[in-house]
Amino acid sequence: MSRRRSPLPGGPDSAAEQLLTLGHLAGEALERVKLQRARVELAAALQRYLLPPELPDRLSGFRVAARYTPARGGLDVGGDWYDAFPLRDGSVAMAIGDVQGHDVEAVAFMGQVRTGLRAIAHTTTDPGEVLEGTNDLLLSMGCGLFATCTFVRFDPRTGELAAARAGHVPIVWATATGRCGVALDDGGLPLGIQCAEQYPVSRRRLTEPCVFVLLTDGVVEGPSCPLERGLEEVMRLVSAGVGTGVDDLAAQVVQVADLTGHSDDAAVLVACYDGLAKGSPQ
Structure with missing residues (x-):
């Protein structure tokens, strides 16, 4: 007399169900990957659009270059930005900033900060007033985010440089005669925190060839390097780079x-x- 065998767990029917479940899970995972990729591409495209497509290149005796590297987490985008543009009086405005966050919202806020700075810079030549106006504008919009920033106005014809900081990393500079340093001038709070904040302006007159570098804290500060050490490394590169190609120097600095x-x-x-040309006003 033969004995009937009872079905074993995990037989054909059970295996089919498991494969069907795995198929559903794989499909859901693929959709999440596609959605995340679309979000990254959207944020990256938005960021590229909001950064300046080109920098001033027709100013006699003055050259400028920039570099940007993305974050290594989140959506791989962030709120760091830079800008440089000529003003109506013949001087050039330069700005760099860091917006709170690493997502689409941060990138959008970065665009608001950059646009606000540009608009206000065409109404006043004082860097402190530019930051004050931008700060008040952002607070009136109720964005709920904040940004650090450095704004510089420089006139290559006279060598006059004026700068103001809103909680941002200081400027690093070096001259052709070997002098170098970090401009630890007083500054104000980051933009978007407090109404009617004041931003002191530092003023200098440059007469010899020199380099000055605006940067964000992502360049000079991290888990393995305090801010002071990062600034010292940038200062070393800038001192050695006076008189070299501006693009090469920007690439070296961002690698810090x-x-x-x-x-x-x-x-x-x-x-x-390049310094004051002969016959320039003193």
Whole structure:
């Protein structure tokens, strides 16, 4: 007499059900990957659109270059940005900033900050007033985010440089005669925090060839490098780079971020000044 065998767990029917379940899970995972990829591409495209497509290149005795590297987490985008544009009086405005966050909202807010700065810079030549006006504008819009920023106005014809900071990393500079340093001038709070904030303006007159660098903290600060050490490394590169190509120097400076172990995005704006031409007003 033969004995009937009872079905074993995990037989054909059970295996088919498991494959069907795995198929559903794989499909859902694929949809999530596609959605995440679409979000990354959207944010990256928005960021590219909001950064300046080109920088001033027709100013006698003055050259400028910039570099940007994305964050290594989140949506791989962030709020770091830079800008440089000529003003009506013949001077040039330069700005760099860092917006809170690493997502589409941060990128959109970055565009608002940059647009506000540009608009106000065409109504006043004072960097402190530019930051004050932008700060009040952002607060009136109720954005709920904040941004650090440095704004510089430079006149290559006279060598006059005026700068103001809103909670941002200081400017690094070096001259052709070997002098170098970090401009630890007083500044105000980041933009978007407090109404009627004041932003002190530092003023200098440059007469010899020099380089000054605007950057974000993603370049000089990270888990393996404190801010002071990162600034010293940038100062070393800038001192050795006076008189070299501005594009090469910008590329070297942004690579300091690789030494800091940072996961933040990073931006660098380098300006090289050839000094006062003969016959320029003193």
